[in-house]
Amino acid sequence: MTTLHDLNDGAADTFTRMLDGIYEHSPWIAARAADDRPFASLAALKLALQASVARATLDEQLALLRAHPELAGKAAIAGELTAESRGEQASSGLDRCTPDEFAALQSMNSRYNERFGFPFILAVRGPTGQGLTRQAIIATFARRLGNAHADELREALRQVHRIAEIRLNALLGVQLQFGAAVMDGAETLGAISDSADGLTCAYLTPAHVRAAQQIADWMRAAGMAVHIDAVGNVVGRYAAAQAGARTLATGSHYDTVRNGGKYDGRLGILLPLAVVAHLHARGERLPFDLEVVAFAEEEGVRFRSTFLGSSALAGSFDAGVLDAVDADGVMLRDALVRAGHDPAGIGAIARDPAGLLGFIEVHIEQGPVLLERGLPLGVVSAIAGSSRYLVELQGVASHAGTTPMTMRRDAAAAAAEIVLLVEARCSGVDALVGTVGQLEVPHGSVNVIPGACRLSLDIRAADDALRLAAVDDILAGVNQICTRRGIGEKLFKILEIDAVPCAPHLMDALGAAVERQGVPRFDLPSGAGHDAMCMAQVTDVAMLFVRCGNGGISHNPLETMTADDAEIAGQVLLDFLRGLA
């Protein structure tokens, strides 16, 4: 078995020879990384090989892509694949395609090649390394055929790096301590759903209650004292070496959006669980109580009210929400009782800030920033604040055929200008984003000039002054557009939440742990809200983001991440916990 030590120690050409076949027919990649030795970790080696490709010319990158065989293509049929490729294609059953599947792959292979000028490349061993199904491969192929050229070039290179990562793991005999357990756990939880197809786990539904039981079972098996609190949070406590210690809390939510992803929220439960199981197996205790909290509700799907789990811990649970009613007319208060909870007990869940050391949340990034930078992890600097408005525009509905263009008061045309204004004002400013997510012409008709239009505004930034300045400009712009067009406007502020900065000492501790894994520290803001926002009301918080695959898509069944990224996140969390006095 080759070791990292062997790779670091030999001559440059020995290093290149040992890595032969990691990148298909492209020994120059290892050769150019040889000077960067010694590598502190496997992660550092992988990053150096990736950097070697990133520094190469476009022609060299294209040559690398073209060195790969088509999936179930001519080379596969002729038996001309490298041993690595043959094994990978067989792991997904690509050598056992039905005639229809084979025909579909051939047709897509030729269309893809014609469109992009290189063969379709997919790490068919998938995010766990165990192999994708043929159906998943064909679906991915069909989806990526629609990508823009530049996007697909980057995606193809990322797939090449993923293939190399899996081959390197095999070469070095890497055993994942945490990654496989996290991915398996996400599959098991992901199969517990309110709907027959896709993953929906809404607050206090039968699937939600079953998911809680499953998490509680895992926590007990990992050596934790477990209880499910009055709001449905599953709380596991791994006791400190000595009694009377303070508590470090970590966790995330186990509810999902409709047809959501398997890792959103759940990663932040499963990863600490795997780390605690590891500590427990070694008989190792920490100098503080570690509490892993699986928050019952964050997404706001069923009762249109978010952060029910973490607000209860933070002591800011709004008791008025108990009267909220779901789409079937079930009151939240009654849903709690039916699930075996006592609504009167929610107030007592609140934590005493004096007993808390802090709160750490591990979460999938839910965006493309880490993916595009080729980094597995990021340290969150702040959770963005947001301003939301509803805008109602009043024009004049009149005949689409008889009203001259100069004599119209078209509410939808004004809305279109507002959409572009939001886009322009929020573009080019780092960490500022603006979105019109709802746009509606009430009672619109094909032959009537829109007399009214309703739209939403959502402006977010990690810096409150930046956000509020953008909001001021946009509202002033809305006013100008409406005045010029003779349109009436009504503005309703729906929400205003300030940004939540992460605690610098916790960020630094996380960042140092990331660097000890041989990965550069990279800080980024979170554009999405997270449970850590609520926990910040009672204690210092920090977040660790893990790279999201598939272009960074989330709140979607396509949400994905790899076992290797989970592994490195687990190593960082373990190192962070051990170092936290």
Ligand SMILES: [Zn+2]
């Ligand atoms: Zn989430």
